[in-house]
Amino acid sequence: MILEVNNTFGERRMYLLDGSTPASPPRTSDSEQTSGSEEHGSQIPVRAKSKFTDVWMKDFHVSPFNSRKGSYALKAQNPFPSVDYENPLIDNTITLKSSKDHGKLVARLFSTGKAIDPNQLGSLGTLRFILSWWWVGFVTFPRIVREAGKIFFKRKLHVWFRPEVLTSSVGRPPTSAEITLYKVFRNYLHVLVNQTEVDFCITFKASVPNIPTDKIATTHVPGRNRPYKNIEIRVLTPAFYSRLIHYTYISEAFDRECIFTDERNRTLWLCRPQLLPLLLSECSSIRLKDEDTPPVRRSYLDELRWWLLKKLRCPPADPAYSVTPQDSAVNVDDIRARPFSELDRYVRGYFGQHGFVSGLQR
Incomplete structure (x- = not known):
């Protein structure tokens, strides 16, 4: 059962x-x-x-x-x-x-x-069944809200904020924007593993329905036999993609969405997180060698949209369960400059333009 x-x-x-x-x-x-x-x-x-x-x-x-x-x-x-x-x-x-x-x-x-067999209902029986039960779905949610109001206002019960799902559960369905962001992130990982100094094999679980587990491995080079570093990246909820675009650096997204946060806030799960510095090393050409890639021509309107995206970028919404104690006497401001994020630079670049188009076609 x-x-x-x-x-x-x-x-x-x-x-x-x-x-x-x-x-x-x-x-x-x-x-x-x-x-x-x-x-x-x-x-x-x-x-x-x-x-x-x-x-x-x-x-x-x-x-x-x-x-x-x-x-x-x-x-x-x-x-x-x-x-x-x-x-x-x-x-x-x-x-x-x-x-x-x-x-x-x-x-x-x-x-x-007695149990009802749908194959034996017939047209009249199906219509009678629908007319008997159609109203249940419409009144269920209002009833839930009404009873919740009684519990909250009359009984004064404590309200627990919703934690993100654990690895044993299934996250909510993704939005159309999150599906597009998933394709960009997947293609970014494909390029990243082939531009690092260490051979990687990433098992990527996307939390998108009907998408099988993806194996992303460094392309084999003849004459070079080095062991692969295996790592699993599992997206727990599609909310990860919506939050990812708020971060300037991918390493910061992994830290705040998975490693250095309360378990109830995690939108991502990693095995062997100690390998992340090798995957996201400073030697990655996605970060430092844009001048080696062919230029991409963009219209004035496209450049304006990218400029607005960079200027309007802000941190993602605070998680439901705070990681650090809140102190009203202390005001924390992020004074770092906000350049294009690593994901921005990938999408704006030559590899990103081709990878994004091929990803959408898939």
Whole structure:
């Protein structure tokens, strides 16, 4: 059984229940309950009432009134106790416990009627089903907002800011702009690994739907047999691409989005981050040898747009969870000059123009 949890931010977390827990013991008539779907469950032979049970740590943000601490416990009836079973019944109970193992929330979902086979509904049955349930999706979100208002204003519960997803979860869908930025960043990595002094093999996971894991390796040179430095770059959420263009230096983006920040703020994950200085070394020709590449002709309007981009560049929005203590008596200003960023220089250059066009065509 696969359990998928979604939140209102478009993020997902999936859990696998392998059914390895022993089946629930046979029930006697004295111990059986007659509430909800248990009445329907009595139609199934007792020996077939196997259960999926599991406990796992809570590592996914759903409600702003609960932190990412604690654990979930799930108890679910197997809806298909046999392969040829024709009347599947749902009976799932999930319990949320705090980090101190105190029960906070118990939710139960169970069948109240027979399962519906869409292939046997027909046109009239499909229309009747839609007319019976179309309104649920429209009123669900307003109900959530109403109940959240009650909890916040009446109960005064603490609100937890949303952390970024962990590597075990799936980030929100990307916007069209983020997909374009992903293509630019991927092409930039391709050029970068071929212009560093060390041979690299990067496993790049983009967090973009339907995009397979990309292997980016230094082009092999005949007569040069050097071991590859392997590194994995995993984008946890497409928000990384939106934040990336705010940074002047790629190394700073990796530091602030992954290495030197709270785990709850990470939009990127790296294995072997100690290799980054070799990948982003000062010897990279993307930074220092623009004069060796053919010039790129741009119109006055294009140059004006690039100039505005450089002047208007600002740091990305502060993360939800501050890395350093906030002190109202101290005002921190970034007085560094703001030249074109490394990504700007790549896109403006000869390799970037060709790589960007080919990336869009892909």
